[in-house]
Amino acid sequence: MHFLGTGAGKPTNNRNVTSIALNLLPERGTCWLFDCGEGTQQQLLKTSLKISKFDKLFVTHLHGDHIFGIPGLLTSRSYGGSSRPFTVYGPPGIREFVEIGLRISQSHIDYELDIVEYSEGTVFCDDSFTVTAGKLEHRIDSYGFRITEHDRTGSLDVEALKRIGIRPGPVLGMLKRGETVTLEDGRVIHGTDYVAPSIRGRKVAVLGDTRYTRQSLELARGADLLVHEATFGSEHADLAESYYHSTAEQAARIAAEAGARRLVLTHISSRYDDAGTGPLLEEAQAIFADTHAAVDFARYEIASGK
Numbered sequence: 001m002h003f004l005g006t007g008a009g010k011p012t013n014n015r016n017v018t019s020i021a022l023n024l025l026p027e028r029g030t031c032w033l034f035d036c037g038e039g040t041q042q043q044l045l046k047t048s049l050k051i052s053k054f055d056k057l058f059v060t061h062l063h064g065d066h067i068f069g070i071p072g073l074l075t076s077r078s079y080g081g082s083s084r085p086f087t088v089y090g091p092p093g094i095r096e097f098v099e100i101g102l103r104i105s106q107s108h109i110d111y112e113l114d115i116v117e118y119s120e121g122t123v124f125c126d127d128s129f130t131v132t133a134g135k136l137e138h139r140i141d142s143y144g145f146r147i148t149e150h151d152r153t154g155s156l157d158v159e160a161l162k163r164i165g166i167r168p169g170p171v172l173g174m175l176k177r178g179e180t181v182t183l184e185d186g187r188v189i190h191g192t193d194y195v196a197p198s199i200r201g202r203k204v205a206v207l208g209d210t211r212y213t214r215q216s217l218e219l220a221r222g223a224d225l226l227v228h229e230a231t232f233g234s235e236h237a238d239l240a241e242s243y244y245h246s247t248a249e250q251a252a253r254i255a256a257e258a259g260a261r262r263l264v265l266t267h268i269s270s271r272y273d274d275a276g277t278g279p280l281l282e283e284a285q286a287i288f289a290d291t292h293a294a295v296d297f298a299r300y301e302i303a304s305g306k
């Protein structure tokens with residue numbers, strides 16, 4: 001996970017507005033983007049990530065600091081000669097925003113662009129991942145995403161099978177599925193003896209802007225990594241409440257109550273630019289030790305699930 005922008009509301013010298021790149025399966029050669037604040041494409045240019053590799057954008061909500069970078073990014077992706085289709089998933093209204101932006105500017109997109117307006121529930125599913133959305137509590141409709149990697153069956157120990165004289169063929173497929181096979185010579189082989197334990201898929205939660213809400217718990221339950229906004233510190237809990245944002249301490253409470261493994265705070269108010277995020281981290285770590293405060297270009301590995 002690669003943080004491209006970690007500030008709240010407007011860019012500062014230190015932080016661009018929100019965007020996160022997620023690359024859970026590098027071997028696939030595709031990346032996903034979560035939110036696309038203004039200037040996201042410039043941030044991307046400062047990383048090794050290529051705009052052409054992105055094929056999905058998930059938008060948490062329609063506030064400008066999360067979407068003003070979309071038309072520019074989509075247009076530049078076309079200049080880059082990418083022919084790979086691209087899908088934008090966003091709450092109702094995202095289609096109008098993107099289509100008007102492209103139409104009024106007479107921008108030409110020479111790849112297939114899909115815009116999907118989602119509500120709660122499953123947003124995307126393929127043979128490796130399911131992405132679900134849950135509504136949070138913000139001034140406008142704002143959602144959190146839970147990205148669940150499907151569990152994978154363990155690999156078959158082909159070498160060990162070779163040693164006992166089993167050659168590639170349909171038998172291997174049956175053994176990989178854990179079936180018991182009787183060979184022509186009468187030997188009985190149990191697939192379960194040769195298949196490594198299955199690998200638990202990773203779970204990642206990326207939440208949009210929100211007040212402290214128990215709705216977040218469902219999305220964050222057991223997550224290997226939880227990304228939660230922390231616009232304010234506890235000294236401004238009243239502002240957080242009235243502007244529908246969270247404090248670092250509230251984000252930590254969600255992580256702890258949800259049994260997440262790691263918490264990364266983002267969407268940090270510019271008021272902490274000079275003072276630093278030390279106090280935010282301190283109040284969060286008092287509740288949830290494995291808390292980090294993201295900075296632009298910070299990267300976090302998401303360990304294979306255990």
Ligand SMILES: [Zn+2]
Binds near residue numbers: 008009018063065267
């Ligand atoms: Zn925001």
Ligand SMILES: [Zn+2]
Binds near residue numbers: 061063209
């Ligand atoms: Zn917002």
